[in-house]
Amino acid sequence: MNSIIEAINKGIEQSGLDRNKISIPSDIPFEPETVKSLGVDYFQVPRGRAIAFGSGLKLGNPELKIIPVVGDLMTLGGNHFVHGTRRNMELLVLCINSFVYHKVAGKSVPVVTEAFSPYSTFEEPFNFPHLGNSCGAVYTARWTALHTAELAKSIAEALHKRGMSMIEILAPGPSYYRYVTDLDSELLQFYFENSTVKNDEDPRNAAITADGKIIVGKFTDKERATFIDSYNIQHTKILGDAFTPHGSLPEKTGGGNG
Amino acid sequence: MAEIRFAGYGGQGIIRSGIIAGKAASIFDSKYATMSQSFGPEARGGACSSQLVISESKVLYPYITNSDVLVAMSQAGYDKFESEMGEEAMLLYDEDLVKPKPPRGKILAHAIPATRFAEELGIKIVANVVMLGFFTAITNLVTYDSMKKALPGLVPEKALPLNLKAFERGYEYGKEILAKKQSNKGNK
Amino acid sequence: MKADPKSVLTGVYYIDGDVAAGYGALAAGCKFVAGYPITPSTEAFEAVCHRGPKVGTVFIQMEDELGSISAILGAAWSGAKTMTITSGPGYSLMQDAIGFGAMLETPFVLLNIQRGGPSTGVPTKTGQADMMQSRWGSHGDYEVIAIAPDSPQEMFDYTVKAFNLAEKYRCPVMIMSDECVGHMTEKVVIPEAEKIDVEPRRLFTGKAADYRPFSPGPDLVPKMAKAGEGLNLYITGVVHNENGHPVADEKYKSACIRRLVDKIRINKDKIIELKEEGIDGADVIVVSYGISSRVAVKGVEMARQKGIKVGTLRLVTVWPFPDDRINELAMKTKAFVVPEINYGQVVYDVARCAHGHASVVLVPHGGAGVHNPADVADAIEFAVNQEKPMEGVHEFKTRLEKSVFEGGFKLKE
Structure with missing residues (x-):
């Protein structure tokens, strides 16, 4: 998790955005010191609600840049992801996938954590970039906790996208592994050996399978009207001068000026 | 105080009728009027009714105990609310859609082919407004001017002239009926 | 503070309680409404969607009620006055986040047009069986304010009041109306803006370094902040100290939760209204x-x-x-x-x-x-x-x- 925080930090740095205007609603706990060092506003929300809460933050003040951090494979709140992406809410969703790998009978299989799943797991993980792209995300990428430089670059790029961006981050479960450094490093070794960078890969081909390599990279980057753009266009069309557009207008890209 | 029940089926503008009469009474006649709607699980085509209580003073209890007027636009509506009518109530009904039982007590029944009149005007959905014109003429509970003032905003803007025509049609018919009944009484 | 004339739809109307509540929210300065339409509260949401864009109130139809309430809590923390609108089944779905809102001392208004329950119950008809849920529906200890209007005029008046109470005590305020009042149509008089009192958000105005988000004032209510002001907020639903940082100690638990309860209890004489x-x-x-x-x-x-x-x-x-x-x-x-x-x-x-x-x-x-x-x-x-x-x-x-x-x-x- 620390390497992810570091990547978020570098990503924000590279984006050149004002840290004061960045909010991170997260269902994964951050330490107060971490938040302080990032210089952002942080909200630890009930599990699964980071995207919905973040949508509210954004609509309440369109000047803000919102980075919802979601975990638990979005089993809770997956629908917020699907619909937030569909309506292209301007959020950068960091999806922490702690579906880690473990060798069982000589073969690598995904497990949630050994603590919760003593007999390993038989379920397949989500292909998040494919899900996000199908729903209309304007930016999709996947990196592991090992690819901090690439992850930081993706975060910097995605923060300038208008619309819903999503980056899947494969990482060890944050709390269970916090003190188990051996396993941590073992896992990072696993990521190192088993991942392969394929930028611009069609996300349909990027499913994580038990036998194959983990495909990482920046997969898609496109343009689509955001929720706020569409909201403004629609109401201006119907109401004309009676309607005052909300937030910054589409031609002004970047941080927005309220 | 007057308790009025509008009854019919969903899509006939039954609730809208209650709102128009209530708005006329409370905003333009400076009375108090409370309109409550009720509809079954499926609004369209299902049984539907609205109740309107008009009073000179603030309406505390907002519902009908014994209706003073039942406006029936469907047989099912009539059947359901017939027993609710008070001894001296008035029954207003669409004669093509409702076949009432022989009147009980001092109940006065007044019939109008509201839906047929509406069809003659070119569109069936103004039948409720024809009925409102009739209601205004017969009951005198809401004034003619207030009812006409209440229509804008409650019917589609483009259809306002047509609705006013429908209202007039019902009102005139109501006046004719009253005059006829009056002269019949005189002859007796 | 008086209401913003732009958002007050001054006039005489013949409208139902749902619509009146929607207009009340706008008059109170509500700038964000997230909802998921549900009978018999739909007309209130429609009223906001219809009038909101003309008075600078943003609305969104979320994917579900969990989303609606989470979104209004988010918007509250970016500085907006917010409301969500629902009925029985939606209200049940919102309970988790209601506790979250109470824990974060987020001012928000929840309009519940009660219908018959449990489960789907009778969607189109009335009930008053969510009253205990409004008080204790979410897990853990907290206090709320619940108001029960009895006419469309009161739906307008008390929706304005609900927003004012939410700002004053930084707690969930529930308008526990019912289908009868929600669907009852009567004359509603919306006065001029200068006749409507609105409570501004009690924002912290000192130096960023001095800000402690959960440090209470004499009435036990802390000053609120909003995101994007450089305060480096750390806000969590975990039991927290005055800085907002997580603590698991029983002393802090008492200090944190006891205050959520007491800030309503010690002020109850100012809150309670009886006729x-x-x-x-x-x-x-x-x-x-x-x-x-x-x-x-x-x-x-x-x-x-x-x-x-x-x-x-x-x-x-x-x-x-x-x-x-x-x-x-x-x-x-x-x-x-x-x-x-x-x-x-x-x-x-x-x-x-x-x-x-x-x-x-x-x-x-x-x-x-x-x-x-x-x-x-x-x-x-x-x-x-x-x-x-x-x-x-x-x-x-x-x-x-x-x-x-x-x-x-x-x-x-």
Whole structure:
């Protein structure tokens, strides 16, 4: 998790955005010191609600840049992801996938954590970039906790996208592994050996399978009207001068000026 | 105080009728009027009714105990609310859609082919407004001017002239009926 | 502070309670509404969607009620006054986040147009059976304010008030209306903006380094902040200290949660609003709220015609509960009669406060309709004829209840 925080930090740095205007609603706990060092506003929300809460933050003040951090494979709140992406809410969703790998009978299989799943797991993980792209995300990428430089670059790029961006981050479960450094490093070794960078890969081909390599990279980057753009266009069309557009207008890209 | 029940089926503008009469009474006649709607699980085509209580003073209890007027636009509506009518109530009904039982007590029944009149005007959905014109003429509970003032905003803007025509049609018919009944009484 | 003229739809309307509540929200300065339409609250959401864009209020139809409430909490923390609108099933879905909002001391308003429940219940008809849920629906200890308007005019007036209370006490404020009031159409007068008081957000104005998000003022309410102001906020639903940082110690737990409860309890006299009529010398006092209070009027009238001295006490605010007033009245009257559209919720609080000094009679109703006023009158007569206070809560058998019981719960189709 620390390497992810570091990547978020570098990503924000590279984006050149004002840290004061960045909010991170997260269902994964951050330490107060971490938040302080990032210089952002942080909200630890009930599990699964980071995207919905973040949508509210954004609509309440369109000047803000919102980075919802979601975990638990979005089993809770997956629908917020699907619909937030569909309506292209301007959020950068960091999806922490702690579906880690473990060798069982000589073969690598995904497990949630050994603590919760003593007999390993038989379920397949989500292909998040494919899900996000199908729903209309304007930016999709996947990196592991090992690819901090690439992850930081993706975060910097995605923060300038208008619309819903999503980056899947494969990482060890944050709390269970916090003190188990051996396993941590073992896992990072696993990521190192088993991942392969394929930028611009069609996300349909990027499913994580038990036998194959983990495909990482920046997969898609496109343009689509955001929720706020569409909201403004629609109401201006119907109401004309009676309607005052909300937030910054589409031609002004970047941080927005309220 | 007057308790009025509008009854019919969903899509006939039954609730809208209650709102128009209530708005006329409370905003333009400076009375108090409370309109409550009720509809079954499926609004369209299902049984539907609205109740309107008009009073000179603030309406505390907002519902009908014994209706003073039942406006029936469907047989099912009539059947359901017939027993609710008070001894001296008035029954207003669409004669093509409702076949009432022989009147009980001092109940006065007044019939109008509201839906047929509406069809003659070119569109069936103004039948409720024809009925409102009739209601205004017969009951005198809401004034003619207030009812006409209440229509804008409650019917589609483009259809306002047509609705006013429908209202007039019902009102005139109501006046004719009253005059006829009056002269019949005189002859007796 | 006075309302913004731009968002006040001054005028005389003939509208239903749902729409009036929507207009009230706009007048109160609500800038963000997230909802998921559900009968019988839909008209309120529609009113906001219709008028909102013209007065600078943003709306969104979320994917579900979990999303709606989470979004309004987010928007509240970016500085907006916010509301969500729902009914029974949606209200149940929102409970987790209601506790989260209470824990974060987020000001927000929740309009619940109650319908018959449980489950899908009777979507198009009334109920008052969410009252205890409004108080204790989310896990853990917290206090809320709940208001029960009884007319469209009150739906406007008390929606404005709900926003003001939310800002003042930084707590969830529930407008616990019901389908009858929500779908009741009456004249509603919306005054000029200068006649409407609105409570501004109590924002922290000092230096960023000095800000402690949960450091209370004398009334136990801390100053609020918003995201994007360089305050480096750390806000969590975990039990926290004054800095907002997580702590698991029992002392901090008490300090954090006790205050959520006490900030409402110590201010309750300022919050509670009751409407009383004919209380002096009354042998029976009818305690009611929402639509039941208007139905009870008729029953009271009937009882008075029989020569019974009846007073009425209307709970405009149901929570916090007026313990002291009920306790005081219990010493002076013979009985309380409580008609509510459920099988006994608020009545148990009346009984708790009556302390056995007066009989407490519940007039139940299962929902999908209102009480027969004759039942209320009969219950009053029954109560006044008791020689000494009855124990506990006596459930009066209404005509409707008898017809159900007599058939052994088997009704003829």
